Amino acid sequence: xxALWIMxxxxxxxxxxxxxxxxxxxxxxxxxxxxxxxxxxKHIPNLDEACVKSQPSKKGxxxxxxxxxxxxxxxxxxxxxRELSARDDVKMVL
Numbered sequence: 001x002x003a004l005w006i007m008x009x010x011x012x013x014x015x016x017x018x019x020x021x022x023x024x025x026x027x028x029x030x031x032x033x034x035x036x037x038x039x040x041x042k043h044i045p046n047l048d049e050a051c052v053k054s055q056p057s058k059k060g061x062x063x064x065x066x067x068x069x070x071x072x073x074x075x076x077x078x079x080x081x082r083e084l085s086a087r088d089d090v091k092m093v094l
Contacts, residue, residue, distance in 0.1 A: 020071035023094040024084055028056060028063045032089055036065050039087075043080040044069045062091070 014020070024036050033054055041047050047069055055064045071077050084093045 014071070014074070016074070017070050017072050019068060020077065021066055021068040022077075022080065022084075023092075024065045024067070024090055025062060025092045025094075026065075026087070026090040028060055029089065032063055033065055035087070036084065036090075037067075039083050040067050040069075040080065043076055043083070046070075 026032055026036075033052075037047075037049075037052055040052075044067075047067070051068045053066045053068075055066075056062070057064070081093055084090055
């Protein structure tokens with residue numbers, strides 16, 4: 001998967017730093033949200049827990065987590081996106 005914000009090596013759709021919401025959708029489990037937040041903390045050291053919002057699907061099978069944070073660089077976004085996308089329990093990262 002390629003991140004939407006990647007164009008060419010020297011181009012970006014964003015001007016950094018910027019406020020950036022990332023949405024992660026995956027299968028609901030006891031550890032899903034905690035695992036996602038732990039990954040986010042690795043890439044967003046000053047992450048405020050109040051910036052993490054979660055919403056279960058109607059039947060409760062899936063969980064959508066939106067994290068809104070100040071992104072400092074394209075590299076930071078790419079690394080976060082790659083690590084989240086590599087998880088088996090993550091179905092989509094937007």
